Amino acid sequence: xxxxxQLAGLRVNYVSSDPTLNTGNEGQVWYNSxxxxxxxxxxxxxWSAAGNMGTARYSLAGCGTQTAGLGFGGYTTVVVTNTEEYxxxxxxxxxxxxxxxxxxxxxGTQTAGLAFGGYTTxxSNATEEYDGTSWGPGGNMGTxxxxLAGCGTQTAGLAFGGxxxxxQTFRNNTEEYDGSAWTAGGNxGTxxxxLVGCGTQTSGLAFGGRDITGLLSATEEYDGSTWTTGGxxxxxxxxxxxxGxxxxxLxxxxxxxxxxxxxTEQYDGTSWNTVPSMSxxxxxxxxxGxxxxxLGFGGxxxxSAATEExxxxxxxxxxxxWASGGNMGTARRLLGGTGTQTAGLGFGGYTTxxxxxTEEYDGSAWAAGGTMSTARSQxxxxGTQTVGLAFGGFTGxxSAATEEYDGSAWAGGGNxGTARRLxxGCGLQTVGLAFGGFTTxxPGVNSTEEYDGSAWTAGGNMGTARSQxxxxGIQTAGLAFGGFTTxxSNATEEYDGSTWTAGGxxxxxxxxxxxxGxxxxxLGFGGYTTxxTTSTEQYDGTSWVSAPPMATARRNLGGAGSQTAGLGFGGYxxxxxxxxxxxxxxxxxxxxxxxxxxxxx
Numbered sequence: 001x002x003x004x005x006q007l008a009g010l011r012v013n014y015v016s017s018d019p020t021l022n023t024g025n026e027g028q029v030w031y032n033s034x035x036x037x038x039x040x041x042x043x044x045x046x047w048s049a050a051g052n053m054g055t056a057r058y059s060l061a062g063c064g065t066q067t068a069g070l071g072f073g074g075y076t077t078v079v080v081t082n083t084e085e086y087x088x089x090x091x092x093x094x095x096x097x098x099x100x101x102x103x104x105x106x107x108g109t110q111t112a113g114l115a116f117g118g119y120t121t122x123x124s125n126a127t128e129e130y131d132g133t134s135w136g137p138g139g140n141m142g143t144x145x146x147x148l149a150g151c152g153t154q155t156a157g158l159a160f161g162g163x164x165x166x167x168q169t170f171r172n173n174t175e176e177y178d179g180s181a182w183t184a185g186g187n188x189g190t191x192x193x194x195l196v197g198c199g200t201q202t203s204g205l206a207f208g209g210r211d212i213t214g215l216l217s218a219t220e221e222y223d224g225s226t227w228t229t230g231g232x233x234x235x236x237x238x239x240x241x242x243x244g245x246x247x248x249x250l251x252x253x254x255x256x257x258x259x260x261x262x263x264t265e266q267y268d269g270t271s272w273n274t275v276p277s278m279s280x281x282x283x284x285x286x287x288x289g290x291x292x293x294x295l296g297f298g299g300x301x302x303x304s305a306a307t308e309e310x311x312x313x314x315x316x317x318x319x320x321x322w323a324s325g326g327n328m329g330t331a332r333r334l335l336g337g338t339g340t341q342t343a344g345l346g347f348g349g350y351t352t353x354x355x356x357x358t359e360e361y362d363g364s365a366w367a368a369g370g371t372m373s374t375a376r377s378q379x380x381x382x383g384t385q386t387v388g389l390a391f392g393g394f395t396g397x398x399s400a401a402t403e404e405y406d407g408s409a410w411a412g413g414g415n416x417g418t419a420r421r422l423x424x425g426c427g428l429q430t431v432g433l434a435f436g437g438f439t440t441x442x443p444g445v446n447s448t449e450e451y452d453g454s455a456w457t458a459g460g461n462m463g464t465a466r467s468q469x470x471x472x473g474i475q476t477a478g479l480a481f482g483g484f485t486t487x488x489s490n491a492t493e494e495y496d497g498s499t500w501t502a503g504g505x506x507x508x509x510x511x512x513x514x515x516x517g518x519x520x521x522x523l524g525f526g527g528y529t530t531x532x533t534t535s536t537e538q539y540d541g542t543s544w545v546s547a548p549p550m551a552t553a554r555r556n557l558g559g560a561g562s563q564t565a566g567l568g569f570g571g572y573x574x575x576x577x578x579x580x581x582x583x584x585x586x587x588x589x590x591x592x593x594x595x596x597x598x599x600x601x
Contacts, residue, residue, distance in 0.1 A: 017542070045275045045312045047264070050295075051090040051575075055082045056305035057298050061106035061115060061150075062241075062286030066295045066309055067531045068110040069288040070094070070130065074298060075102035079120050083130070085110055086288070086295065086307070088531030089553070090575040095134035099126045103284075105150030105159060105197075112154040114138070114177070119146035123164050127177070129154055139181040143173050147239075149197035149206055155179035156201040158222065161209060163193035170211055174222070176201055186226045190218045194238035194255075196287070199246040205230070205267070207251055210238040215256065219267070221246055231271040235263050241287035243294035243310075250275075250291045250310065253299060255283040260301065264310065266291060280306050311549070322536070322550050325567070325582035326365040330357050333572035333579070334422075336381035336390050337514075337558030341565040341584055343385040345369070345405070346558045349570060350377035351578055354395055358405070360385055361560075361567065361582070370409040374401045380425035380471070382432045382451075389413070389429045389451070394421035398440060402451070404429055414455040418447055424471030424480060429453065431475040433495065436483060438467040444485035448495070450475055460499045464491040470515035470524055470559070477519040479503070479539070484511035488529060492539070494519055504543035508535045514559030516566035516585070523547075523566045523585060528555040532574050536585070538563060552581045563587065 053071060060074030067088035074080055079102045083094035097115060104118030113130035116138075117123075125144030128135040141159060148162030148171070157177035163170050170193050174185035188206060195209030195216070202224035209216045215238055219230035233251060240254030247269035254261055262278030278296060285299030294310040328346060335349030344361035347369075348354075356372035372390065379393030388405035391413075392398075398421050402413035416434060423437035432451035439445055444466045448459035462480060469483030478495035481503075482488075490509035493500040506524060513527030520541035527533055534549035550568060557571030557579070566585035573579050 045266075045310070047276060047278050047296075047308045047310050049279060050307040050309045051086075052307060053084055053091045053297055053305040054093060055080065055084065056303045057082070058282075058284040058300035058303055059102035060284075060286045060298050061104045061118075062288045062295070062297065063106040063108045063113050064110040064288045066289040066293040069295045069297070070106070070110045070113050071286045071288075071297055072097055072106065072113070072115055072130075073101050073104050073118060074286070076303060083135070086297070087575065089573070091307070095130070097128055097135050098137065099124065099128065101126070103146035105148045107150045107152045107157045108154040114150070114152075114154045114157050116141055116150060116157070116159055116177070117145050117148045117162060119165075127182070138179075139177070141182050142175055142184065143171065145171055145173075147193040147195075149195045149209075151197045151199045151204050152177070152201040158185070158197070158201045158204050160185075160188055160197060160204070160206055160222075161192050161195045174227070185224075186222070188227050189220055189229060190216065192216055192218075196240050196242040196251065198242045198244050198249050203246045205242075205244075205246045205249050207233055207242065207249070207267075208237050208240045208254060219272070230269075231267070233272050234265055234274055235261065237261060237263075239283035241285045241296050243287055243289045244291035248291040250294050252278055252287075252294070252296055252310070253282050253285050259283075278308055280304065280308065282306075320564075320585055320587040321548055322568075322583045322585050324551070325361070325569075325584045327582060328359055328366050328570055328580040329368060330355065330359065331578040331580035332357075332377075332570050333556040334377035334379075334394075335556075335558045335570050336379045336393075337560045337567075337569065338381040338383050338388055339385040339560045339567075341561040341567045344560040344567045344569070345381070345385045345388050346560075346569055347381065347388075347390055347405075348372055348376050348379050348393060349558075358410070361569070366582070369407075370405070372403055372410045373412060374399065374403065376401070378421035378423070378438075380423045380434060382425050382427045383429040387429045389425075389427075389432050391416055391425060391432070391434055391451070392420050392423040392437060398438070402456070413453075414451070416456050417449055417458065418445070420445065422467035424469045424483075426471045426473045426478050427451070427475040433459070433471070433473075433475045433478045435459075435462055435471060435478070435480055435495075436466050436469045443467060444483070448500070460495070462493055462500045463502060464489060464493065466491070466511075468511035468556075470513050472515045472517050472522050472559075473519040479517075479519045479522050481506055481515075481522070481524055481539070482510050482513050482527060492544070503541075504539070506544050507537055507546055508533065510535070512555035512557075512572075514557045514568045514571075516559050516561040517563040521563040523559075523561075523563045525550055525559070525566070525568055525585070526554050526557050526571060532572070550583055552579065552583065554579055554581070561585070
């Protein structure tokens, strides 16, 4: 019988805890002796569509990050000064540049950006600095040029390559910016134009472009004074875009024969490897971000406003996937949820007002249920579709109200001891658990209450006070995770019926996330970090591992179901509004499975 060792040339590690999730151990297989499972580590890489720019254009420049990007200049049917700022979901107008130009380069961040070079009716040597609101003049470049590349920061920028006209002359010049003036740096080894760059002033990367003979695949690395040869791109191209740093870069889009490509490659400091292509092939686009979270926008042909996000997520199978379910009848956020994937319950929430609307999910569609007695948002739920529990929330003031659902109608139950909103809960209608939340006096509390079917009594306090957290499990085996007090929380706590103890931390600190599962097999999804997120994580009673993301980023959504069959519904999409979207999580065939024995050689 062929063993894993013979196939892969590696032995299966026997460990008591899972390794840190990073690309260094991608593809590794190990046996967790604590949980009795065989596991592996894989990486998901993909482009996804994002909000369009306000102004379609090409030959623009960009800088910043995927959740705080900046796009400026470019060409529509004329050169433009337009600046736009990206929030992670939509673009909004920023301050116009002083000098309209296309084929320029950029560096820095959304609030400390740098624009330099380009072309109007002549080669430009102009430099402009952005403060998050408006552009101001910087020191002029020594050599005015267009189709150049750049990287670095506003106070430590790098410009290299490009062309001048007339006559058309390709350049190998490098210049370094100190926040006020440009000085000469070491020349590129390959004279070229229409290239791209990333990294820093002392650790830069240049790749692609063209010279007098045609398209280039050449890569060069800068150490602050000298360029040296790096690994070549697999696809030679010009007018491409890039993101990242010298040892972890991304190349995407560009012009090849035939006209354009969406091909994407990833650099590890030595060689380029092919990864999934962009959805929209194009050239002369803007770029921002890092290798695992990049942004591409604009471009041609045709002249485009399209934006795409590249994300690389490490996760440990068992893997699964999200699929679309039927939309809710009422789009809303800050709602309560409970039940299962095929018998879910969503209730309360906020549209443009507080609602008491209840909906029941049958695995494919939502149908109206009985209306709550108290319309409210920011509440929690427990139980099942036919024996549900709703408690806490906000009606204009914090609520202590509890209601019980019988599958058709809501009836009053015993009030919480402490009125609160942005609360979490779990359990059943007759053995419920409420914890955390926001009171009049405190934006994050640690108090816990236990419900016996008629009245609430005090339970053990959480270790971390917080609101907008998630909860799942039962009254004697509860789980609390995420939330917010003065900052996003990644804290996880486990309840044994009287006391909370610390569990493994979420990989992504966030609040307003959805939940499913039990204490030893939970699912956390969506929420807010610095923007709404699609991030999904699985908990095994010890640690959280990243899983394939949701299709729709959102926060303050409802959750139900289990780790193997979860349900996420409703919520809020920044700059769009309340959502009716439903997604179903299904745990797929797994490379992780219970194992009693293991052959390691």
